[in-house]
Amino acid sequence: MAAEEFEPRIIAFLCNWCTYTGADLAGTSRIQYPPNIRIIRLMCSGGLDPVYVAKALLEGADGVLIGGCHPGDCHYQSGNYKARRRVAILQSILDQMGFDSDRVWLRWISASEGQYFADTVTDMVAALKEKGPNPLRHVGAI
Amino acid sequence: MIETTIAVESSTKHTVQALLRSLLERGTVDALLVPLTLPGGTTAPTLVTNPQALDQADPLAPVLPINAARAASQLTMTGHSQKLGLVLRACEIRALVELVKFQQANLDQALIIGIDCLGTYPLADYQAADNKDQVVDDLLAGATSGELTPHQGLAFRSACQICEQPLPQGEHVALTLGLVGVEPGQLYLKARDDLAEALELVPNGTPPGRKAAAQNLIAARTQARDEALAEVRQRLGDQPNMQGLLQEFSACIRCHNCMINCPICYCRECIFRTPTFEHESQLYFQWAERKGTVRMMPDTLLFHLTRLNHMVTSCVGCGLCTDACPADIPVATLFRAVGQQAQAIFDYHPGRSLEEAAPVQEFREDELTSMGERPGR
Numbered sequence: 001m002a003a004e005e006f007e008p009r010i011i012a013f014l015c016n017w018c019t020y021t022g023a024d025l026a027g028t029s030r031i032q033y034p035p036n037i038r039i040i041r042l043m044c045s046g047g048l049d050p051v052y053v054a055k056a057l058l059e060g061a062d063g064v065l066i067g068g069c070h071p072g073d074c075h076y077q078s079g080n081y082k083a084r085r086r087v088a089i090l091q092s093i094l095d096q097m098g099f100d101s102d103r104v105w106l107r108w109i110s111a112s113e114g115q116y117f118a119d120t121v122t123d124m125v126a127a128l129k130e131k132g133p134n135p136l137r138h139v140g141a142i
Numbered sequence: 143m144i145e146t147t148i149a150v151e152s153s154t155k156h157t158v159q160a161l162l163r164s165l166l167e168r169g170t171v172d173a174l175l176v177p178l179t180l181p182g183g184t185t186a187p188t189l190v191t192n193p194q195a196l197d198q199a200d201p202l203a204p205v206l207p208i209n210a211a212r213a214a215s216q217l218t219m220t221g222h223s224q225k226l227g228l229v230l231r232a233c234e235i236r237a238l239v240e241l242v243k244f245q246q247a248n249l250d251q252a253l254i255i256g257i258d259c260l261g262t263y264p265l266a267d268y269q270a271a272d273n274k275d276q277v278v279d280d281l282l283a284g285a286t287s288g289e290l291t292p293h294q295g296l297a298f299r300s301a302c303q304i305c306e307q308p309l310p311q312g313e314h315v316a317l318t319l320g321l322v323g324v325e326p327g328q329l330y331l332k333a334r335d336d337l338a339e340a341l342e343l344v345p346n347g348t349p350p351g352r353k354a355a356a357q358n359l360i361a362a363r364t365q366a367r368d369e370a371l372a373e374v375r376q377r378l379g380d381q382p383n384m385q386g387l388l389q390e391f392s393a394c395i396r397c398h399n400c401m402i403n404c405p406i407c408y409c410r411e412c413i414f415r416t417p418t419f420e421h422e423s424q425l426y427f428q429w430a431e432r433k434g435t436v437r438m439m440p441d442t443l444l445f446h447l448t449r450l451n452h453m454v455t456s457c458v459g460c461g462l463c464t465d466a467c468p469a470d471i472p473v474a475t476l477f478r479a480v481g482q483q484a485q486a487i488f489d490y491h492p493g494r495s496l497e498e499a500a501p502v503q504e505f506r507e508d509e510l511t512s513m514g515e516r517p518g519r
Contacts, residue, residue: 049413051444055441058441081507085502088513089454092480093480099382099383139383140429141435142384142443
């Protein structure tokens with residue numbers, strides 16, 4: 001039997017008002033995109049504690065997508081700016097640990113950008129296929 | 143601010159005691175948080191209202207049982223009418239500044255009295271030392287030139303060996319008790335005008351040797367810091383995929399002591415002390431199936447990674463985490479190495495000023511603008 005092609009698993013934390021609604025639009029518009037994504041809806045990207053991103057990566061998620069409103073468009077005024085700082089800190093820490101921080105993507109995707117949402121997932125799946133599986137997936141002693 | 147140098151009577155310790163006592167007696171402060179020598183010979187931060195009790199005060203004792211910023215937080219957080227003087231080392235002041243920013247301490251009725259830190263020894267080593275006066279005198283002798291060498295048979299705490307900010311700094315320090323670059327038998331004071339008046343200090347300038355001695359000390363410590371942090375970075379970065387971090391924390395027993403003793407980790411309810419991470423039995427077996435093994439207790443790396451994410455931008459390098467670790471993991475050196483780079487993103491210096499918000503507290507619209515944007519646009 002031929003080796004199965006590696007299918008990345010992406011955990012997506014999407015804000016309720018923009019990116020999640022954008023994903024919804026992609027669905028209702030019947031835009032095709034790879035089914036490699038598991039979406040967790042948050043009220044705001046600013047409400048995402050990095051502990052959950054770290055947990056996903058340590059458990060072996062191949063990528064984490066964090067989706068929020070475009071700068072200036074946050075439903076809560078400034079949550080996405082706060083998320084941006086937290087992701088910058090997280091990526092700095094991951095890099096220093098020798099872990100590829102480009103497995104964590106932050107993207108601003110609005111409620112009207114269904115096509116962009118689908119494109120982002122498509123691009124991310126392609127990028128992760130290139131990187132290969134998360135090396136922590138089978139590391140148990142962490 | 144005025145600067146002056148006064149002659150020491152009998153010993154530096156007694157002169158410091160006398161200064162603190164006069165602050166209490168004149169009502170400049172109603173209470174002092176100050177290291178006090180306790181039965182058993184160690185010295186610990188103590189809240190003092192009785193001026194006589196200051197006979198046992200010993201801010202020069204080279205020991206740091208807790209970061210007293212935590213004590214200051216507990217004393218001031220919910221408000222008090224008494225005027226409180228806080229006698230602190232530089233790393234404690236920096237931690238306190240961070241706690242004020244996080245609204246965990248309140249300086250409305252408190253004034254900070256900083257003392258030059260000549261380095262501290264591990265608690266048990268200092269407690270076991272026979273001649274504590276000699277231990278302090280050795281440090282005072284080195285302070286004049288800024289070349290601080292530990293007392294024979296003792297070694298400074300690892301955090302102190304790489305501490306490049308041993309002197310109290312900043313507008314928020316109302317009174318500095320200066321030891322570095324001061325001739326033997328003298329004590330340098332830098333006081334806010336109201337305190338100078340209360341203590342009847344006559345300005346006579348900075349001691350001539352202070353600047354050079356401070357530079358000496360800071361240069362030596364900066365070099366030691368750079369070497370220690372480079373070593374940690376090599377251990378972390380040489381191996382891909384967090385294997386370095388995994389090895390650093392392989393001896394971690396998940397006691398959470400590092401978090402409990404960290405002055406910055408102030409959360410009343412840490413997520414790691416909640417049932418969030420207590421799972422149904424069956425789940426552990428599922429995870430073991432998937433990964434082959436599950437280390438118990440689980441989530442060791444997650445704990446440390448989360449702590450890094452939550453507090454490392456405010457890490458002041460006091461080293462209490464390393465002291466508290468029963469497995470001798472060099473937590474503080476690692477956190478300082480990671481913190482230095484995370485803090486650099488925001489050009490942030492923890493504890494430097496009450497005017498600067500901590501990185502996780504604020505944001506700027508015009509920063510990090512390429513993040514989150516569609517690549518190639």
